[in-house]
Amino acid sequence: MNFKAVLFDLDGTLLDSIDDIADSMNKVLDMFGFKQHEVEKYKYFVGDGIDILVRRSVPDSCKDEALINLCLSAMKKEYSLHCKDKTRVYEGIPELLDGLCAIGRKLAILSNKPHDQTQVVVSEMLGKWKFEPAIGAKDGIPKKPDPFAAIEIANSLKITPDDILYLGDTQTDMKTALAAGMFPAGALWGFRKSDELLDAGARILFLHPLDLLKFI
Numbered sequence: 001m002n003f004k005a006v007l008f009d010l011d012g013t014l015l016d017s018i019d020d021i022a023d024s025m026n027k028v029l030d031m032f033g034f035k036q037h038e039v040e041k042y043k044y045f046v047g048d049g050i051d052i053l054v055r056r057s058v059p060d061s062c063k064d065e066a067l068i069n070l071c072l073s074a075m076k077k078e079y080s081l082h083c084k085d086k087t088r089v090y091e092g093i094p095e096l097l098d099g100l101c102a103i104g105r106k107l108a109i110l111s112n113k114p115h116d117q118t119q120v121v122v123s124e125m126l127g128k129w130k131f132e133p134a135i136g137a138k139d140g141i142p143k144k145p146d147p148f149a150a151i152e153i154a155n156s157l158k159i160t161p162d163d164i165l166y167l168g169d170t171q172t173d174m175k176t177a178l179a180a181g182m183f184p185a186g187a188l189w190g191f192r193k194s195d196e197l198l199d200a201g202a203r204i205l206f207l208h209p210l211d212l213l214k215f216i
Contacts, residue, residue: 009168010111012190019086024079043191047170092209109134147180171200
């Protein structure tokens, strides 16, 4: 299909960042006397922003908003210091991005990761490629699955949403794509399973990044 641009999620799609997220949150939990979680659980805690990650990570019995906010503040600080320790680009992503650039497709990123950390990891790990733009979670801009930011990206690219393929690894991404009028595609190398992506409206699933290039 002749899409003019690809809009990427970041964590679980371009970057395998789960170890740094888990390590940072587990350190915060330990600081406040809460039980830590296995890395696999964080694959289901992430995707909807750092504030939701913290709420999912603390015990269900914790209803103290002041304490939750302290955990959130600590997580923001901890993750800002360690967002690059173990994070890596998924196998096949460099070749995918090279291939998309070679055939003239525009690239963009929309993440629910805090914007500052989004800028840091994109600059250092994906700086070879031009993303127009790469946006993380900012105050005043609704997070995914709200389609506002995705539509703004389409407008900035001067490309209609139905000419954009949206690639992500969670139901939040599929819902965002559908709400924005984009083509929802699921990345099976990411954090979630195929059933979740299909149930949320994925039109196609890719086992490997280069499968997307073949599709386009």
